[in-house]
Amino acid sequence: MSLAILYDATLCIGCKQCEQACADRHKLPYDDAIAAEEVQSDHKLTVVQGRDDRFMRRLCMHCVEPTCASVCPVAALRKTPEGPVVYDEDRCMGCRYCMVACPFSVPRYEWTKLLPRVRKCDFCAGTTLAGGVQACAEICPTGATKSGERAALIAEARSRLAENPAQYVPHVYGLEEVGGTSVLMLSGVPFESFGYRTDMVKEPIPMLTYRVLSRIPDFVPLGGILLGGIWWITHRRDEVAAEEHAAPSGEGR
Secondary structure (H helix, E strand, O other): OOEEEEEEHHHOOOOOHHHHHHHHHOOOOOOHHHHHOOOOEOOEOOEEEEEOOEEEEEOOOOEOOOHHHHHOOOOOEEEOOOOOEEEOOOOOOOOOHHHHHOOOOOOEEOOOOOOOOEEOOOOOHHHHOOOOOOHHHHHOOOOOEEEEEHHHHHHHHHHHHHHOOOOOOOOOEOOOHHHOEOEEEEOOOOHHHHOOOOOOOOOOHHHHHHHHHHHHHHHHHHHHHHHHHHHHHHHHHHHHHHHHHHOOOOOOO
16 A cells, blocks of 8 residues: 555645644754744755745655655665655765755755755654654644545545535646655645646656666767777877878888
């Protein structure tokens, strides 16, 4: 069973109890100043953004085929069959490729720590993998954040769209973006208005990368041979010219 979160922005009242619960679960600081921050950071793994009376959450999307895990050279990030993308700080060597590769710009780095780690929402993996519920879903007073099995939540999201089409943008965000994510989102306003990209490919990015890399053996050796041939011809021509110039009069003609 693959777990997921369904976040329905039309039900969110911006209380930010999900932020507080996330901080408590991960033993991170949380006060009024941090509550006012609307960007993810190494000390704020989930964020509730506000625009007038509209709200939107930001957190790790836990891609079905995560790019962060595919680029990690030491397997510090990996996708679990249950849904969470988890991080093993003991494996991490701090290359931060994951930060560059993430299509949602989620991972953050503890720049000010002597032993820095990559930080991101981990889906409360320690709890969910044991059958529990994410802290943000457990605390949500309106049901805006709901935890469950991904297929069931997709069906519920589609049902909400069908039953109240005027209430929603007709799109389940995370259903197809970069091959799908374990965080599904509904909204009453365009996702772009909160900075979410809606032009993402529908195929897992690691698959696209694989296709490019799979072609490298075809053209790299040919390119190398071609460049080597050009260098040899040029170099040999210089050698011949030098030999002819150095040869005594009458020789080499």
